[in-house]
Amino acid sequence: MNTERLKEVLAQARHETAKVIIGQHDVIEKALIVIFTGNHALIEGVPGVAKTLLVRTLGKVLGCDFARIQFTPDLMPADITGTSIYNLQRNEFSVAKGPVFTSFLLADEINRAPAKTQSALLQAMQERTVTIDRDTYTLPPDFTVFATQNPIEYEGTYPLPEAQKDRFMLKITMGAPDRADELTLAQRTMTRDAPEAVLAQGEVKQVVTREELVELRTLLGTITLRDELLAYLVDLVRATRAHESVLVGAGPRATQSLIMGARAYAAISGRDFVTPDDIKVMAVPVLEHRLILRPEFEIEGLGMVEVIHQILQQIAVPR
Numbered sequence: 001m002n003t004e005r006l007k008e009v010l011a012q013a014r015h016e017t018a019k020v021i022i023g024q025h026d027v028i029e030k031a032l033i034v035i036f037t038g039n040h041a042l043i044e045g046v047p048g049v050a051k052t053l054l055v056r057t058l059g060k061v062l063g064c065d066f067a068r069i070q071f072t073p074d075l076m077p078a079d080i081t082g083t084s085i086y087n088l089q090r091n092e093f094s095v096a097k098g099p100v101f102t103s104f105l106l107a108d109e110i111n112r113a114p115a116k117t118q119s120a121l122l123q124a125m126q127e128r129t130v131t132i133d134r135d136t137y138t139l140p141p142d143f144t145v146f147a148t149q150n151p152i153e154y155e156g157t158y159p160l161p162e163a164q165k166d167r168f169m170l171k172i173t174m175g176a177p178d179r180a181d182e183l184t185l186a187q188r189t190m191t192r193d194a195p196e197a198v199l200a201q202g203e204v205k206q207v208v209t210r211e212e213l214v215e216l217r218t219l220l221g222t223i224t225l226r227d228e229l230l231a232y233l234v235d236l237v238r239a240t241r242a243h244e245s246v247l248v249g250a251g252p253r254a255t256q257s258l259i260m261g262a263r264a265y266a267a268i269s270g271r272d273f274v275t276p277d278d279i280k281v282m283a284v285p286v287l288e289h290r291l292i293l294r295p296e297f298e299i300e301g302l303g304m305v306e307v308i309h310q311i312l313q314q315i316a317v318p319r
Contacts (some may be wrong), residue, residue, distance in 0.1 A: 003272045006219045010036065010268045012207040013061050019204055020057045020195045021050055022188075023181030030172045030285055031058060031146070033264040035104075038217055039257065040125050040145040040167060042160075042289055045174030046152060050195065054174075055106045055146045057199055062213055063206045064103035064142055071113040077120035084133045095132055100124050103140050103210070107147040111157040118164060121145060125167050141214050162248070162292070169257045170282075171289040223263040224273040228318040233258055233279050239311045240287060245297035246307065250290045258286045276317045284308050 010032060017028050031054060034041040043051050052068060059066035069080060082098035099105065100121070110118060124130055128139040147168065149160075177185065188194050198204065208216070234255055241249030261282035266274045288304050 003219055003222055003267065006036075006216050006267055007270050007272075009208050009212075009216060011270070012205075013058075014268070016061045016204050016207060017054070017057050020199050021054050022185050022195065023177040024050070024054070024174065027054065027172055027174050029265070029268055030170055031055075032268060033261055033282075034146075034169055034172075035062065035142075035144055036213075036217055036267075037169065037220060037260040037264050038141075038144075039169030039260070040147070042165065042168040042171045043146055043148045043174060044151050044171060045148070046150065046176070049174045049176060051146075051148050051174055052106055052108065053195060053199070055104050057204060059104045060199065060204050061206060062142075062208055063210050064213070065140075066104045066106070067099040067102035068106040068108060069099050070108045071110050071117070073112060073114065075113045075117050077117055080117065080120045081124075081130045082132050093133075095135070095137075097132075097137070098130075100130055101137070101139060103142045103144065105143070105145050107145055109150060110147040111149050111160055114158050115161060118158070118160065121147075122164060122167065140210075142210055162290075165289050166251065166253055168289065169261065170285040172285060220260065220263045220267060222272070223266050225259065225263060226274070226318075229274055229276060229279065230259070232276065232315065232318050233262065235315050236279070236283060236311060237287070239315055240291055240308075243307060243311060245294055245302055246291055247294045248292040250287050254286060254290050258282055261286055280312055283312060 013032055014028055018025065021028060031041060035058065045051055056066050078098070080098050080100050082096050082101070084093040085096050087094050107121065124139060124143065125145055128141070128143050130137050130139060176182070185195070192201070237250050237255045237258060240246055243249070258279065262274045262278040265278045265282055266272070269278070284305055287308050291304055291307065293302060293304065293307065
């Protein structure tokens with residue numbers, strides 16, 4: 001298996017997913033990057049922009065299981081991980097595994113649950129294991145969390161701890177479709193070509209097996225990243241810690257995420273080498289949710305994306 005197969009599968013997966021998800025090409029690419037690098041994503045968008053449908057479709061296209069958890073203030077950790085249940089007939093305890101035992105997990109409105117419940121995902125996300133009553137169970141190697149947040153409603157929510165946000169490789173922002181895409185959606189609604197109908201009718205093809213998906217992930221390490229570009233990437237992340245408007249900069253995990261993201265973006269673009277533009281494209285989704293601005297700059301209306309663009313302009317691109 002070589003990088004040509006990797007690029008072929010990524011192109012096919014993007015094409016099949018686009019049959020259901022109208023527009024949102026950038027979102028589809030970022031979601032595929034997260035999956036193929038073996039990481040997790042934080043998806044932010046208002047209700048109704050197809051966040052759940054996106055993850056369901058990706059599960060179908062990549063031959064992976066899908067589960068969804070609606071986070072609420074009364075959700076308990078055991079509702080996610082599972083629990084031991086006493087069987088009267090067998091006179092023994094048996095484990096009832098929770099919805100976390102899947103491949104693609106949609107954690108819907110994750111910030112609606114308290115920190116105790118949110119932390120139930122930490123071990124699963126970092127180690128791909130779950131502990132139930134002192135026994136540890138292994139999750140599938142393709143386990144991926146897509147956690148959603150509503151960018152408008154903050155009343156009654158619990159902000160994600162910085163340590164948990166750092167475990168998300170990317171922050172994917174899903175906005176409303178443009179007029180042409182929304183018109184296409186309107187024309188397809190209540191027809192056989194409606195997005196949900198296309199998925200239900202089986203018109204979306206599976207392009208890879210779960211086993212091959214795990215193998216393809218290893219090929220990303222063969223995408224060429226020149227030493228001078230690697231140094232450029234490291235300097236970008238380090239610059240976030242020294243910028244005057246940033247209170248807390250990105251850590252070493254951000255460096256790793258940017259390396260993986262740049263290589264995956266190169267592959268999804270049909271190349272087997274990384275360019276400076278690949279690093280620049282991935283800088284915002286990798287860094288945005290990891291930085292904390294100083295209050296005085298935030299009050300002045302400075303945005304996180306603007307800060308990252310300033311840093312990109314400050315660091316010289318290698319020739």
